[in-house]
Amino acid sequence: MRGRDITSVPLSDMIATLSNKKKNRLPKILEHASGDKRFKILEAHMKKHQFKQDALIEVLHKAQELFGFLEDDLLLFIAYRLKLPASRVYGVATFYHFFTLKPNGKHTCVVCMGTACYVKGADKVLAAVEEKARIKAGETTPDGELSLLTARCIGACGIAPAVVYDGAVTPRQTPEQVLEKVKGWIGHGN
Amino acid sequence: MVIDDLIEIAEKERAARKKHVVRCCMAAGCMSSDSKGVKEALEKAVKDAGLEDQVEVRGVGCMKLCCQGPLVQVDTNEPGATVEITTGNQGPLYQRVTPADAASVIGTLKGGKTTVQCGDPKDPFFTEQFSIVLANSGIVDPERIESYIAAEGYQALHHVLREMTPKDVVDEMIKCGLRGRGGAGYPTGLKWATVAKTPSLQKYVICNADEGDPGAFMDRSVLESDPHSVLEGMAIAAYAVGATQGFVYVRAEYPLAISRLQTAIKQAKQQGLLGSGIFESPFNFNIDLRIGAGAFVCGEETALMASVEGKRGAPRPRPPFPAESGLWACPTLINNVETFANVAPIVRKGADWFAGIGTEKSKGTKVFALAGKITNTGLIEVPMGTSLRKIVEVMGGGAPDGGRIKAVQTGGPSGGCIPADALDTPVDYDSLMKLGSIMGSGGMIVMDETTRMVDVARFFMEFCMDESCGKCIPCRAGTVQMHGMLTKILARQATVRDLQKLEELCEMVRSTSLCGLGQTAPNPVMSTLRFFRQEYTDLLKKDLYGGPNGNGNGEPKPAPTA
Ligand SMILES: Cc1cc2nc3c(=O)[nH]c(=O)nc-3n(C[C@H](O)[C@H](O)[C@H](O)COP(=O)(O)O)c2cc1C
Ligand code: FES
Numbered sequence: 247m248r249g250r251d252i253t254s255v256p257l258s259d260m261i262a263t264l265s266n267k268k269k270n271r272l273p274k275i276l277e278h279a280s281g282d283k284r285f286k287i288l289e290a291h292m293k294k295h296q297f298k299q300d301a302l303i304e305v306l307h308k309a310q311e312l313f314g315f316l317e318d319d320l321l322l323f324i325a326y327r328l329k330l331p332a333s334r335v336y337g338v339a340t341f342y343h344f345f346t347l348k349p350n351g352k353h354t355c356v357v358c359m360g361t362a363c364y365v366k367g368a369d370k371v372l373a374a375v376e377e378k379a380r381i382k383a384g385e386t387t388p389d390g391e392l393s394l395l396t397a398r399c400i401g402a403c404g405i406a407p408a409v410v411y412d413g414a415v416t417p418r419q420t421p422e423q424v425l426e427k428v429k430g431w432i433g434h435g436n
Numbered sequence: 437m438v439i440d441d442l443i444e445i446a447e448k449e450r451a452a453r454k455k456h457v458v459r460c461c462m463a464a465g466c467m468s469s470d471s472k473g474v475k476e477a478l479e480k481a482v483k484d485a486g487l488e489d490q491v492e493v494r495g496v497g498c499m500k501l502c503c504q505g506p507l508v509q510v511d512t513n514e515p516g517a518t519v520e521i522t523t524g525n526q527g528p529l530y531q532r533v534t535p536a537d538a539a540s541v542i543g544t545l546k547g548g549k550t551t552v553q554c555g556d557p558k559d560p561f562f563t564e565q566f567s568i569v570l571a572n573s574g575i576v577d578p579e580r581i582e583s584y585i586a587a588e589g590y591q592a593l594h595h596v597l598r599e600m601t602p603k604d605v606v607d608e609m610i611k612c613g614l615r616g617r618g619g620a621g622y623p624t625g626l627k628w629a630t631v632a633k634t635p636s637l638q639k640y641v642i643c644n645a646d647e648g649d650p651g652a653f654m655d656r657s658v659l660e661s662d663p664h665s666v667l668e669g670m671a672i673a674a675y676a677v678g679a680t681q682g683f684v685y686v687r688a689e690y691p692l693a694i695s696r697l698q699t700a701i702k703q704a705k706q707q708g709l710l711g712s713g714i715f716e717s718p719f720n721f722n723i724d725l726r727i728g729a730g731a732f733v734c735g736e737e738t739a740l741m742a743s744v745e746g747k748r749g750a751p752r753p754r755p756p757f758p759a760e761s762g763l764w765a766c767p768t769l770i771n772n773v774e775t776f777a778n779v780a781p782i783v784r785k786g787a788d789w790f791a792g793i794g795t796e797k798s799k800g801t802k803v804f805a806l807a808g809k810i811t812n813t814g815l816i817e818v819p820m821g822t823s824l825r826k827i828v829e830v831m832g833g834g835a836p837d838g839g840r841i842k843a844v845q846t847g848g849p850s851g852g853c854i855p856a857d858a859l860d861t862p863v864d865y866d867s868l869m870k871l872g873s874i875m876g877s878g879g880m881i882v883m884d885e886t887t888r889m890v891d892v893a894r895f896f897m898e899f900c901m902d903e904s905c906g907k908c909i910p911c912r913a914g915t916v917q918m919h920g921m922l923t924k925i926l927a928r929q930a931t932v933r934d935l936q937k938l939e940e941l942c943e944m945v946r947s948t949s950l951c952g953l954g955q956t957a958p959n960p961v962m963s964t965l966r967f968f969r970q971e972y973t974d975l976l977k978k979d980l981y982g983g984p985n986g987n988g989n990g991e992p993k994p995a996p997t998a
Contacts, residue, residue: 302746303729307688334747341748341905343730344688360650361848361881362807364895398732398899399650400689403807403879404465404502404814415468417505 272326275319284312285323292327299328302338306345315346343398351386351393353431355424356410360399363407367420371407372396374421379432392431437708438716439594442585445707449586454492456545458482459509459574462495463660464692465653466505470535474506477538485542494583497661499574501561502814504531504553508541509574529555560830561812566793568801569777570817573661578696581703584664590709592783596672597717605676605783606632612787613799614779618644618735618772619850619876620952621798621865627769630759631677634767639679641670642763642770644740645686645693648732649848650899652879654803655773657815659686659693662777663700667723669776671710672783674721677769682721685740687728697725732849732903736951737762737770739905750907751951772877774803794820798864808845808881811836818863825859828882839884843967847876849896849903850956852963853889872963874956889968890975893961894922900957911954914945918961925975932976939965 279285291308295301305328309320316339325335339345357363357372372383375394379387386393402408405417411427460475461467478493499507511527530541531553540550557563567573577583584590596605610625631639643666647655659666670682686694701723704710712720726744733739734749741763743749762768778800782790794800798820804827807813811833818827824844828834835841843853852873854861861867865875883892901915921938924930942958949955965972 298746300744300746303743304727304746307727307729337748338746341731342728345729361845361879361895362651362813365808365881365883365887365892397689398648398730398903399652401647401653401656402465402468403651403653403805403881405468405505406807406813408468415464417465417468 271319271322275323276326278319279323288312288324289327292324297328299330302328302330302335303342306335306339310345315349317347348386349390351390351431353391353412353428354393354395354410355428355431356395356397356400357383357424358398358400358402358406358408358410359396360403360406362399362403366406368407370421371409371419371424374425375428378425379428387432392428437714439598442590442594445582446586446588449582453513454490455513456487456491457511457513458491458493458542459496459499459511460493461497461499461505461507461574462578463498463657464690465498465502466507467692469506469532471506471533473535474508474533474538477535478508478542481538481542484539485546487542487545491542491545494577495579496575497573497578498570498657498815499529500565500570500815501529501531501555501812503812504555506533507531507555508533510541510544526557529557531555561814561816561833564822564826564831565817566801566819567817568781568790568793569658569665569774569803570661570815571781572665573657573815576662578661578663579699581664581700581707581709584662588784589664589780590668592780593668593671593675593709594715596675596783597715597719602632602676602678605672608783608787609676609779612782612790613794614775614782614790615798615865616772617774617778617802617877619847619874621875624771624775627759627771628673628676630757631679631767631769634760636767638681638764638766639677640763640766640768641674641677641679641682642740642744642768643670643682643684643773643776644735644737644770645684645690645773646728646735646740647687647690647773647877648735648903649850649877649879651805651807651845651848651881652877653805653807654815654878656690656693657805658773658777658803659690660696663693663696664704665777665780666773667700667704667710669779670723671714671721672779673769673771673776675719677767679769680720680722682723683726683744683763684723685726685728685734685744688730694725694727701725731905732899733905733951733953736953739951740770741768748905750905751953753950774878795862795864797866802863802875802878804863804878804880806832806880806882809835809839809841809884809887810882820864821862823860823862824854827863827880828859832882835882835884839886841882842885842887843883843889845873845881845883845892845960846879847874847956847959848879849899850874850952850959851876852959853883853892853967854963855967858967872959872966874959889964889971890922890926893964894919894926896960897922897957900953904953904957908948908950908954910945910948911950911957914941914949914954915957917941918945918958922961925972928975928977930976932973935972935976 321335325332359368383396407419409416409419482491508530537552544550572587576587606628609628614624615621731749734743736751739749739751758768758770791799801817801819803817841856843855845853868875897919901919904911904915906912942962946958
């Protein structure tokens with residue numbers, strides 16, 4: 247089910263984040279924000295959308311583009327600026343796969359697990375990386391070098407199985423090729 | 437902008453045409469194999485050969501045979517011809533081109549020879565295609581509006597605004613018999629008529645470009661190859677229903693489609709083809725993009741509208757249908773990318789022309805994304821009613837490496853698997869429905885003997901389980917249970933009783949879920965059970981009702997406690 251991540255956060259933490267902490271944290275966040283250029287860009291983007299609450303998803307896209315992931319303070323800042331309850335911002339951020347609340351590794355390897363890639367052996371490609379890097383799909387190596395992710399079809403089915411290395415779509419991957427590619431990204435810290 | 441300006445742009449574009457056009461695919465598939473590098477190398481090779489005044493290197497959209505990319509085609513224009521390239525005069529199609537090949541490809545124009553692999557444009561993969569939606573794909577430059585205008589672009593919009601009343605347009609759409617290409621096949625004209633007759637000061641037009649079906653890439657290709665055809669279709673629709681604002685909802689996984697759409701919208705605005713007072717008529721229309729964020733359920737129309745409003749993409753019960761109460765509770769027309777791409781050609785060539793293509797109840801053509809265990813993967817567009825056999829065996833070239841086709845999956849997670857012995861089925865909405873599958877948006881995945889059907893069923897169930905929005909219980913809990921049962925079957929732990937329970941659950945989830953996601957989630961299971969039941973029963977435990985611990989449930993023996 248979607249938005250499942252949030253249920254893995256202890257309820258007490260969540261309440262703390264969403265209510266008490268919000269009050270105490272907000273002045274700090276705003277102070278911090280005033281010194282960070284990225285917040286300025288984000289604000290300009292919100293302004294472009296006239297601080298409309300409907301623009302929440304656009305704003306989250308921009309925030310993730312600027313910061314790489316959506317940390318609590320950032321979500322609270324957005325909630326404050328768009329005059330939305332923090333719960334709504336959290337709800338949306340956790341509902342959509344595209345938004346991530348944790349930082350990604352330095353490199354990303356996205357294995358497409360859509361139907362076309364699956365029937366062409368993407369499961370074996372994924373298993374090979376999982377075994378080699380000793381992480382599961384969705385995880386990052388302890389040294390923060392590599393995040394292994396999966397996708398639900400990236401529209402490159404004609405050249406399946408497709409893998410995206412640091413944003414570059416690469417066609418017709420075999421387990422051997424994928425290991426060759428990620429070799430340099432794993433095995434440093436662990 | 438008036439019609440004379442449009443004609444002038446088209447004529448200027450045609451006059452500037454050079455003798456040879458070297459078309460290089462710049463759609464996402466080929467670009468992942470460095471077609472950008474190929475294009476740059478081709479440009480350099482033209483310069484080096486001193487052929488700049490004779491040869492144009494043009495970045496174009498999808499040239500359909502994605503598995504052989506990067507593709508480059510070299511054409512020679514007839515002087516003065518109005519239509520640029522037709523299937524008849526296409527030149528050699530070079531495949532798997534690398535930047536190093538560029539010089540020899542260009543050399544052929546000076547009588548040289550090249551060793552680059554050259555495909556046969558007379559292959560049935562190309563000759564059996566019937567292009568309406570993809571007519572410009574691989575021919576026009578998707579990043580230049582002039583290129584689209586030279587291919588008769590925006591003439592339909594002009595005709596509609598100047599010569600037709602909104603009611604005429606709706607009538608034309610009813611008459612042509614076009615049905616929605618997003619999956620369900622609802623008659624497009626009727627939908628337009630409902631929106632048109634619902635009174636409201638504000639109405640919206642939405643283009644559904646979420647393309648969530650894994651294994652489908654038709655909409656992506658249309659947007660990357662010919663974005664203006666979608667914009668023109670939307671503008672015509674807006675005029676017909678009385679809307680002034682449009683949205684294209686594209687998934688974030690398609691960055692190239694997003695950037696091409698942004699470019700196209702900007703250019704159309706600059707030319708006055710979007711904005712206020714289009715073609716000096718009182719008609720105003722603007723289009724904005726909305727980027728999805730990775731949620732399959734957002735392809736469902738009510739969920740999509742919630743997402744456009746910045747909310748979680750949870751669907752709501754219908755009625756009220758979006759046509760009456762949609763985005764911000766205003767009447768909203770929502771159609772698929774391919775549906776909109778059909779509109780301008782229908783207006784240009786007439787409803788009767790369109791109604792003459794296809795079958796009695798399914799008019800026109802359908803674009804399919806051929807993928808999986810098949811020799812030719814890529815895009816095909818064929819008249820409705822073409823048999824599956826023709827598509828996968830003649831055009832697709834059958835299974836590669838001497839394999840045998842076992843089934844064809846259509847409709848993605850909402851569809852089903854059609855067994856090889858039903859390949860003579862004509863592809864239209866109703867025939868596929870009879871086989872327990874659906875037309876879907878056009879993904880067609882071929883499976884060979886090595887594919888295990890129970891595995892496939894579980895694959896789709898896992899997809900639906902992950903993608904369920906969680907709003908209604910049958911879908912939220914049912915998909916988890918069905919997935920569990922399929923896993924149990926695959927682990928050879930299930931009995932006949934489990935299989936019966938699975939079938940009951942399928943029926944229950946199908947009939948009680950809130951939206952299409954849950955209602956169709958059991959389809960892959962039901963259809964594989966229907967045609968490949970043996971594969972399920974082979975996995976069942978032999979002691980039918982008992983189970984080793986004799987409790988009658990067929991549950992596995994409890995692990996021995998140490
Ligand atoms: C779970 C689910 C996913 C859907 N995904 C898509 C999609 O990705 N693209 C699409 O055009 N329609 C999709 N639809 C169908 C839409 O709800 C809607 O019927 C369609 O956009 C209407 O356009 P049409 O009349 O042009 O087909 C989906 C429906 C459901 C239930
Ligand atoms: S299934 Fe992998 S790109 Fe479509």
